[in-house]
Amino acid sequence: MASTSLIGSGQYPEHDLSEFPAALKGKRILLCTESFGPVNGVSRTTLMLVNHLRDHGVQVAVVAPHNHTNHNTFSPPPSPSLSPADKQPEVRVTGYPLPFNPELSIVYPVRNSTLYSRTFGNDAPPDLIYLASPASLGFQVMLQLRQQPKEKQIPIICNFQTDLAGYCSILFPAPLSHAAVFAFDAVQSYLFRHSSIKTIFYPSRFVRRYLENQKVQSSKLEVLTRGVNTTMFNPSRRSEALRKEIAPNGEIIFVTVSRIAGEKGFDFLAKVAKEMDARRLPFKMVIVGGNRNPDVEKEVQELFDPLREKGTVTFAGFKVGEDLATYYACGDVFLHCSVTETFGLVVLESMASGVPVVARDEGGPSDIIAHEETGYLVPPDDLDGFVAKAVKLAEDHQLRFTMAKDARVAACEATWEKINNKVAWRMADTIARRELEQGKLPQPTKAVTTTAQQLVPVYGWLMMNNALRETVTRSIVDARLVGGLGVILSFWVITGAYVVFTEGLLWAKGRVRKAAPTK
Template sequence: MKNTSRDVFPPQLKGKRVLLATESFGPVNGVSRTTLSLVEYLRENGVELAVVAPKYEGSQASLQAQTRKQNYQSNELRLSGYPLPYNPDLTVVYPFRLDEVYRQTFQPDIVYLASPASVGFQLLLQIRQLLRPPVVLLNFQTDLAAYSEILLPRPLALGAVWLLASVQGWLFRHKAVHTVFYPSSGIFSYLEQAGAPVDRLVKLGRGVDTQLFHPSRRDEAYRRQIAPNGEIILVCVCRIAPEKGFEFLAQVAARLVQVSLPFKMLIVGGNRNPAVEAQVRRLFDSVRDHVVFTGFQMGMDLARAYACGDLFLHCSITETFGLVVLEAMASGLPVIARDQGGPSDIVQDQRTGYLVPPSDLDTFVELVQRVSCDENLRTNLAAAARQYADETTWEKINRRVAWRIADAFDEHTRRQTTRRPILDIVGKGYRLIERLRLRVAVLFIWFMWMISVVPLIVHGSKIVPRALQMIRGVSTSK
């Protein structure tokens, strides 16, 4: 195996059983698209894969629209839970038992956790109780602490951030966890402070479909529909939600109107909570003639939306990576982004776009003006952006993940072989203890549900209006 080229799929993974658990599999978001790409790659290369994910309304219809091969839906377990009030596409899964998951899928050789939260945390806690736990790899894709800081009132937010960091650090330190993938330098710092083992942290970006997202998707008829008077088209793609920086984007739009820049702002995305989407849209009431909301789009429609733009604006500061930034660059758009989170590691300042201090509205607006009015500058930035995206295909990213999984499995197998005689001697007695530990773990999960998740659900209807009120207050004050 040592002489095997890493430019191909690791042959030792073929036929292995991988249990892939994810918090989002089907909704239109970066985590879901990233996970779906890996699922397709592993199955195409002969891995026996079971997917465990939350149920959500419309899950099958959405998944069928994104899945390229119908048989990829086999061996999929959907867990019941409670949808979050401010984002119904995300579900907090009810407490479940590991043995029930295994019974409905299989006993895995490898466990892979994508963006662990209500599903991943429960699996990790129960895996810790096993006599011979499978090897675990996880991909830290969602900064729950950053969302908590924005969506919750300060006393509750501080408690939530502390609790999340404590739980994540404790779970990630377990010996079964071989690798923790992280997407950006900011997340590395967070994980290090949370107590995750630094020697197991591995940086992993995301890939992009450079054939789907391509400058050739530019549609002049669609451009005329959006900007009938030849205005510059500014594109923003993300879920319509308070934490995505829309208060900042609305202020940018208002300032651009003040300086008489002829522009149209194309905002692609939505939210299955109509009240949340309506409240965010109201932020743009004063500039509504310059803003076009398209709702959710994907596939060719999404690729066309990107390619028909002239400049991509990214105002969220909660992104662990920012897949939309990479898709925009693949589509030939320069990017102007606030310099925080994942985009800070993607955008090459002054080469593929610009990074702006998160609170510097003046500089952000000035750069939008400059790039919009300078066609040569915009062309050069766009070419460099596309060139950068060409080096970040899904094939390369997924192959890196596959080899890391293979290495983890090989190391785990060697360790298990050396320990097996001792475990066989104490096996029967220990299994009784193991079953007891698993039951205690499930009881602990129910306890955590009662003290943390239930209050969040009960007060969920208050969280969104409070967050939106905060947004409007910030906008008014500035």
């Protein structure tokens, strides 16, 4: 690895992605993620990266919120090439579960120094911090780190995988949605543009445009698609017994795999199902997924009445592993109606299973599906067009067969090994660059490490250290940092409003259901 060229060129070199960087072995990586376990596409992607790094001898410490669902928790094994003395823990931090998605939490304030001491120890800070889909935990880490003197700023790599602003625009009513979108835009723009953020991986052109609109430097942006386990998700998983159970009269089977939530486009999918039923198309629709909040799941299911009551639409619940792969492969056509996906891993898993896709042309799926080759992309609000493409695939067996074969071939080009190696190389290059820069920087004096730049920063992150009294008595004011605190506090205000609003809404709907007369 020609690390000397990194400083002079200002660019990272090209690497053979079939090879893992040997220089990364033994390095300490602090990986912070907003969810950890096989509960969603982001979590599964993160798990694969952790396993890949540990398999190659990298010390990876994982920090994630507690799992409030007591379901689908998962702890990856430690690296087989490192001794047990090497710390590779999984640290769970406390937070408040989101009402519409209890698998995610708003993490309570926590200091970076606490994370360091609980992972690699006080005397061995991480060589690099990796933030998977940063939100409440990742924002805290970034904010605190930028307040440190430059020589103490551990480099950060982010993987932008969740469109928080997009979710807010769907979940909140106006004008709260506008305030929420503004807050998330401001927070992400403020944090991502700082020099401590070395690389931001993005999964699709849709996300890149969003980040550039938030004034994030283009030089930091690097595309990182997703891989798929083509052994697990494979047409060979097709089960005639399951197909007979789903569609006993040989109906066409439409499959959807998604977390059951309002922002996933189920209102659109319900309209699609009802329109296909009105056209007397013989079909069955299977929706795989769930939500730990039963009120949310019930609300989505009711969108499909009376088709659900007739058995035309069924909800299969959560499926993982081979069971999930079997449901994919048993479908004839995969329907994807979400417009908030930054990538859409389920689309790639469906293609690997030999099932063509009809999707709304918004977000990540637009970069995955080759229109009219591996599936169809339809304008987001074109209900008639979406139904027409779904019906066309349902009625044309030869077209469906050809697209299924092409979808499988395209998915097999996306291997997790090369994608995770790309992350590993960027980690190795970033660490090498920092080591070179540190060699050129003078050692800080005691006076430097106690300046206002270190102490004023958000006043010890909401009074979590003893520097508050000292900084207040000195009357040190840094307008830029105070502004940063204001931006972050706006995030917490909007998040609090979200919790209050959704908890109240769910309570009210529950009361209405109880008061409604039973049929």
